[in-house]
Amino acid sequence: MPIIRIPLIFSRPSIIFSSRTSSLRISSRAIRCLYPPKKNITRLLSNSSIAMSEYKSIAATDFKSDTVTTPTATMLQAMLTATHGDDVYKEDKTTNDLQARVAEMCGKPAALFVVSGTMGNQICLRAHLQQPPHSILCDYRAHVYTHEAGGLATLSQAMVTPVHPRNKLYLTVEDVEDYLILGNDIHTAPTRVISLENTLAGLVMPIEEIAKISALARRHGIKMHLDGARLWNAAAETGVPLAEYGKYFDTMSLCISKGLGAPVGTVIVGEPDVIQTANWFRKQAGGGIRQAGLLAAAADVAITETFPKLKQTHEITKKLASELEEMGLTFQIPVETNFIFLDLVKAGIDPAVLIEEGNKLGITIVGARIAIHYQISTAAIEKLKLAVKNALEISKQRHASGTNGVKKPDGSLAYGVYDKIVTDH
Ligand SMILES: Cc1ncc(COP(=O)(O)O)c(C=O)c1O
Numbered sequence: 001m002p003i004i005r006i007p008l009i010f011s012r013p014s015i016i017f018s019s020r021t022s023s024l025r026i027s028s029r030a031i032r033c034l035y036p037p038k039k040n041i042t043r044l045l046s047n048s049s050i051a052m053s054e055y056k057s058i059a060a061t062d063f064k065s066d067t068v069t070t071p072t073a074t075m076l077q078a079m080l081t082a083t084h085g086d087d088v089y090k091e092d093k094t095t096n097d098l099q100a101r102v103a104e105m106c107g108k109p110a111a112l113f114v115v116s117g118t119m120g121n122q123i124c125l126r127a128h129l130q131q132p133p134h135s136i137l138c139d140y141r142a143h144v145y146t147h148e149a150g151g152l153a154t155l156s157q158a159m160v161t162p163v164h165p166r167n168k169l170y171l172t173v174e175d176v177e178d179y180l181i182l183g184n185d186i187h188t189a190p191t192r193v194i195s196l197e198n199t200l201a202g203l204v205m206p207i208e209e210i211a212k213i214s215a216l217a218r219r220h221g222i223k224m225h226l227d228g229a230r231l232w233n234a235a236a237e238t239g240v241p242l243a244e245y246g247k248y249f250d251t252m253s254l255c256i257s258k259g260l261g262a263p264v265g266t267v268i269v270g271e272p273d274v275i276q277t278a279n280w281f282r283k284q285a286g287g288g289i290r291q292a293g294l295l296a297a298a299a300d301v302a303i304t305e306t307f308p309k310l311k312q313t314h315e316i317t318k319k320l321a322s323e324l325e326e327m328g329l330t331f332q333i334p335v336e337t338n339f340i341f342l343d344l345v346k347a348g349i350d351p352a353v354l355i356e357e358g359n360k361l362g363i364t365i366v367g368a369r370i371a372i373h374y375q376i377s378t379a380a381i382e383k384l385k386l387a388v389k390n391a392l393e394i395s396k397q398r399h400a401s402g403t404n405g406v407k408k409p410d411g412s413l414a415y416g417v418y419d420k421i422v423t424d425h
């Protein structure tokens with residue numbers, strides 16, 4: 001297996017990367033020319049090596065979210081050879097190349113690399129809006145509405161129309177049509193953007209429904225935005241290309257820092273004018289990035305390396321779900337990609353017990369939502385099943401003695417914040 005030797009400043013190799021042992025050695029000589037020789041830094045880094053395997057183990061046992069995935073050795077290696085242009089002036093080749101790649105994948109003419117999915121969504125939505133009063137229609141569980149710190153109210157001064165899908169899974173064109181605010185009645189805040197999310201809580205939104213909603217929006221001159229934090233998962237699961245989804249949206253925001261495993265980053269895509277406006281709001285929010293190439297390089301590797309692995313992640317998730325079903329568990333919503341939402345109420349499991357049983361086994365569970373990602377180890381999955389088994393046992397014993405969980409006035413069991421609403425977050 002090759003050992004990559006990178007001369008940093010001198011002709012002698014200063015940074016040595018071994019893909020055989022997945023380790024990175026930075027010679028103290030190289031460090032000394034980069035950092036003032038401080039006793040603790042030199043000692044610490046004199047023979048520094050980042051043992052990627054230990055570092056990777058952090059994510060291997062963490063079912064909290066797919067946002068916990070950690071950079072791989074190849075991502076770190078790519079960062080070492082990224083260009084160092086100033087992205088505020090659009091001078092960074094690595095960043096520009098990543099943007100062009102994702103724009104082309106999505107069938108859009110322009111793209112912008114941003115530091116988070118929240119920023120991607122909020123600046124896209126703001127860029128579509130002009131003068132209030134205006135509103136955004138979305139699913140009541142949408143991340144842009146439930147988990148982006150009220151950005152629609154502050155950045156966009158927008159009202160939100162949160163819609164409950166009749167099928168309890170995804171919005172249909174009938175759901176949307178019933179709640180669109182049209183016309184210029186001075187009592188209202190007309191709908192200016194329909195914001196969809198795919199996947200949402202791991203559920204895939206059928207492209208046929210997206211097409212109908214898009215046609216409805218276009219008939220009324222309403223913009224379409226997609227929170228595509230996990231559009232990669234939807235594409236991997238359905239085989240529908242990203243560019244096919246792109247036909248139905250004015251903007252899309254795709255996270256590379258979730259299931260794909262990049263350390264940082266989201267790419268938004270759309271027409272040049274709206275991306276330019278979004279770039280303006282990115283700068284206004286302090287999101288202009290100087291040497292973005294370091295992050296873009298890792299993101300580029302993540303797309304190449306991990307996008308092809310997502311389907312396997314979904315198969316692992318569905319296998320786990322069927323094994324949990326055999327144990328008597330049921331789910332709040334179907335398991336379609338990389339999330340399992342346990343119905344703890346039906347199982348009579350107090351989430352605090354499940355979390356505790358996970359901790360005892362050295363895995364991180366945060367409640368009813370179980371997130372699977374490509375860095376989860378098979379050992380951790382076995383431990384998860386054991387934690388659920390133990391929690392079931394304990395909860396049955398507690399039920400028998402009438403001490404299980406905190407009862408609500410209606411006698412049902414109280415649950416933690418992670419179980420209150422079914423969300424993708
Ligand atoms: C569907 C969805 N959209 C957007 C985001 C926001 O991404 P970030 O956490 O990078 O701001 C998340 C969560 O990470 C998410 O689950």
Ligand SMILES: C[C@@H](O)[C@H](N)C(=O)O
Binds near residue numbers: 064065143424
């Ligand atoms: C916490 C939330 O913002 C994130 N989307 C998650 O899935 O974990």
